[in-house]
Amino acid sequence: MKNNVVANAVAALGVTLLIAGCAVGPDYRRPEVAAAAQFKEAPEGWVAATPADAVDRGRWWRLFQDAQLDALAEKVLVDNQNIVAAQAAYQQARSLVREQRAGLFPVVSLDVGASRSRNSGGSNNGDGGGSQGTRNSFQASIGADWEPDVWGRLRRATTAADANAQASAADLANARLSAQGELVLNYLSLRETDEEIGLLERTLQGYERSLQIATNRYKVGVAPRSDLLSAQTQVYNATADLEGLMLQRDQLEHAIAVLTGRAPADFDLQPAGWNAVVPEVPAMVPSTLLLRRPDIASAERRLAAANEQIGIQTAGYFPNFGLSASYGKTTSKLSDLFSTSSMVWSIGVSAAQTLFDAGATGARVEQAQGAYDEAVANYRQVALTAFQNVEDQLSAQRVLARQHTLREQASTAADQNEQVVLNQYKAGQVSFTEVVVAQASALSARRALVQAALDRQTTAVALIQALGGGWDGNAEP
Numbered sequence: 001m002k003n004n005v006v007a008n009a010v011a012a013l014g015v016t017l018l019i020a021g022c023a024v025g026p027d028y029r030r031p032e033v034a035a036a037a038q039f040k041e042a043p044e045g046w047v048a049a050t051p052a053d054a055v056d057r058g059r060w061w062r063l064f065q066d067a068q069l070d071a072l073a074e075k076v077l078v079d080n081q082n083i084v085a086a087q088a089a090y091q092q093a094r095s096l097v098r099e100q101r102a103g104l105f106p107v108v109s110l111d112v113g114a115s116r117s118r119n120s121g122g123s124n125n126g127d128g129g130g131s132q133g134t135r136n137s138f139q140a141s142i143g144a145d146w147e148p149d150v151w152g153r154l155r156r157a158t159t160a161a162d163a164n165a166q167a168s169a170a171d172l173a174n175a176r177l178s179a180q181g182e183l184v185l186n187y188l189s190l191r192e193t194d195e196e197i198g199l200l201e202r203t204l205q206g207y208e209r210s211l212q213i214a215t216n217r218y219k220v221g222v223a224p225r226s227d228l229l230s231a232q233t234q235v236y237n238a239t240a241d242l243e244g245l246m247l248q249r250d251q252l253e254h255a256i257a258v259l260t261g262r263a264p265a266d267f268d269l270q271p272a273g274w275n276a277v278v279p280e281v282p283a284m285v286p287s288t289l290l291l292r293r294p295d296i297a298s299a300e301r302r303l304a305a306a307n308e309q310i311g312i313q314t315a316g317y318f319p320n321f322g323l324s325a326s327y328g329k330t331t332s333k334l335s336d337l338f339s340t341s342s343m344v345w346s347i348g349v350s351a352a353q354t355l356f357d358a359g360a361t362g363a364r365v366e367q368a369q370g371a372y373d374e375a376v377a378n379y380r381q382v383a384l385t386a387f388q389n390v391e392d393q394l395s396a397q398r399v400l401a402r403q404h405t406l407r408e409q410a411s412t413a414a415d416q417n418e419q420v421v422l423n424q425y426k427a428g429q430v431s432f433t434e435v436v437v438a439q440a441s442a443l444s445a446r447r448a449l450v451q452a453a454l455d456r457q458t459t460a461v462a463l464i465q466a467l468g469g470g471w472d473g474n475a476e477p
Contacts, residue, residue: 023152025311063279079261106146141328160308167301227432292468
């Protein structure tokens with residue numbers, strides 16, 4: 001009889017394992033995204049190149065050739081709290097994968113216990129349990145339960161968890177890229193502000209000399225008082241502009257401190273020279289962008305997870321199977337607990353099928369399908385927006401390069417005009433009003449040139465970020 005029970009259980013297990021490969025639900029295929037063969041705004045000669053040609057993996061800021069920027073960027077990788085939070089979220093996602101994968105294996109448990117009871121009748125049962133009417137009981141058993149993944153529900157749950165973990169890894173890369181980009185932009189803006197401060201200080205020295213000239217001419221009666229007042233106004237306005245730049249620098253310094261995980265009060269960044277280099281950004285084709293941008297990778301991986309949910313919910317139409325087994329003994333004497341005689345074992349197979357749920361299973365399947373369709377649309381939209389970002393920055397690079405050349409020419413002409421008018425004023429040929437106009441025009445042209453150089457740098461940063469920032473989608477964080 002015992003052999004027949006075992007044989008039937010083993011046969012049932014064999015049948016269960018044979019059908020365990022019958023996973024239900026759609027297999028995932030990445031949706032197509034409309035992508036051109038090349039970027040429309042790409043400059044002539046911008047040919048496809050591997051990211052390692054010019055951008056160090058994850059260290060793209062080194063293209064700006066600034067040692068202090070390199071040091072600050074390394075601190076962002078370690079101490080920025082947004083990155084720390086994203087790292088923790090990724091670890092949670094990886095732990096969930098392990099939890100889901102554990103569901104594919106049997107659960108083995110050990111159950112031991114002891115109890116002592118007394119018969120109210122006061123009779124002695126003679127079992128050596130101690131006082132009259134008292135009984136001891138000891139039990140120990142090993143049990144196992146397993147739910148075979150007949151319809152692929154558990155495997156799809158594991159695959160979905162793994163896809164979500166990969167999406168979390170891409171989110172971590174995106175958090176790093178965002179924090180790094182913000183740091184680089186703030187640092188370049190701070191150095192440009194230092195450059196403007198120096199420019200305004202030198203210009204202010206020129207204004208003070210003009211004020212001295214106007215004062216001397218007024219004292220000897222060859223210039224009206226209006227010249228003196230105009231010169232004073234110019235000095236006061238330039239000094240006020242200088243104070244505004246000091247405030248701007250302080251705020252940028254505070255922002256850099258927070259990005260590197262420091263309190264602003266404990267952080268100080270001394271003025272230094274500005275390296276206005278505009279790095280060459282390696283080219284790529286739009287199709288490569290789908291693999292390089294972490295936000296696109298994140299959207300695609302969440303799409304894959306949504307696809308698995310359809311199969312998970314579809315499995316609700318089919319019965320659940322379970323296998324269980326136990327082996328143990330119960331005795332009144334502790335010394336007999338582990339003897340091989342009178343051991344009790346059991347093995348069984350179970351199945352459960354929902355017969356009526358008022359359409360709840362179908363609703364869950366439709367919900368999963370709707371979530372998948374939404375994820376497809378989101379993925380395609382993220383990809384299209386990425387293409388737009390790259391096109392925008394390529395166009396901006398081209399225009400700003402031409403604009404910078406024009407700003408250089410305008411600044412040179414304004415400087416020459418300022419000197420000519422000032423010499424004419426000293427000779428008494430023009431009024432001081434013309435000097436003021438020429439000097440204001442020259443200062444505006446100089447500041448515009450500095451700003452144009454910063455615009456080219458910030459556009460390079462935006463283009464690097466739009467291209468994925470040197471991120472490798474195949475690398476673990």
